[in-house]
Amino acid sequence: MQAPHKEHLYKLLVIGDLGVGKTSIIKRYVHQNFSSHYRATIGVDFALKVLHWDPETVVRLQLWDIAGQERFGNMTRVYYREAMGAFIVFDVTRPATFEAVAKWKNDLDSKLTLPNGKPVSVVLLANKCDQGKDVLMNNGLKMDQFCKEHGFVGWFETSAKENINIDEASRCLVKHILANECDLMESIEPDVVKPHLTSTKSGKVLLIYLQVF
Numbered sequence: 001m002q003a004p005h006k007e008h009l010y011k012l013l014v015i016g017d018l019g020v021g022k023t024s025i026i027k028r029y030v031h032q033n034f035s036s037h038y039r040a041t042i043g044v045d046f047a048l049k050v051l052h053w054d055p056e057t058v059v060r061l062q063l064w065d066i067a068g069q070e071r072f073g074n075m076t077r078v079y080y081r082e083a084m085g086a087f088i089v090f091d092v093t094r095p096a097t098f099e100a101v102a103k104w105k106n107d108l109d110s111k112l113t114l115p116n117g118k119p120v121s122v123v124l125l126a127n128k129c130d131q132g133k134d135v136l137m138n139n140g141l142k143m144d145q146f147c148k149e150h151g152f153v154g155w156f157e158t159s160a161k162e163n164i165n166i167d168e169a170s171r172c173l174v175k176h177i178l179a180n181e182c183d184l185m186e187s188i189e190p191d192v193v194k195p196h197l198t199s200t201k202s203g204k205v206l207l208i209y210l211q212v213f
């Protein structure tokens, strides 16, 4: 079999209010499992997903699972550094978590831009759709409008529990990032946007930034 020609490494953020399902979405996406047991993330956690994008291209995604409580802290600026894209997640059964979406998006846009000054690609995830299938059914147009107004590249109803639309949402985000990278390559040296990656004993990904502060 011929080796892939192109390798991409992207840091992706997964943000949104407490308990909306960020960890569960990542677990489903990376480990193909789900637990109904809730344990709040403290700070940030990491996972790595390898996508065979096409016969010639491998895409590695470093998923940064950022605790919901971090919206009220000062660490998001550090966590956001050098990300190429993000998922913002809300829980369809809790309207307050949707109201927080714009705050998360503003926080992100105020602290992170691509090296060419443009905003990073962000996909909105309406999670736990297995619990409230009707909540968004009649609001599709409103959601399209909301995404346009707030600069999301797309939105998906997802369920980590039933494995609905998570792969699709990721493909949408990666597609936009690949397109953005073509623009970036024209003006920026590739090494400038690549973080340093090593593996730890536990198999988790440890990201070492030389200039965190």
Ligand SMILES: Nc1nc2c(ncn2[C@@H]2O[C@H](COP(=O)(O)OP(=O)(O)OP(=O)(O)O)[C@@H](O)[C@H]2O)c(=O)[nH]1
Binding pocket: 016, 017, 018, 019, 020, 021, 022, 023, 024, 025, 035, 036, 037, 038, 039, 040, 041, 042, 066, 067, 068, 069, 127, 128, 129, 130, 131, 158, 159, 160, 161, 162
């Ligand atoms: N029914 C249903 N429950 C879900 C789904 N996704 C997550 N949950 C449940 O929601 C609770 C919170 O999920 P987490 O993945 O821990 O949420 P989180 O956003 O990572 O939370 P923080 O770490 O506090 O920010 C857990 O009890 C999950 O089992 C889903 O798609 N459907």
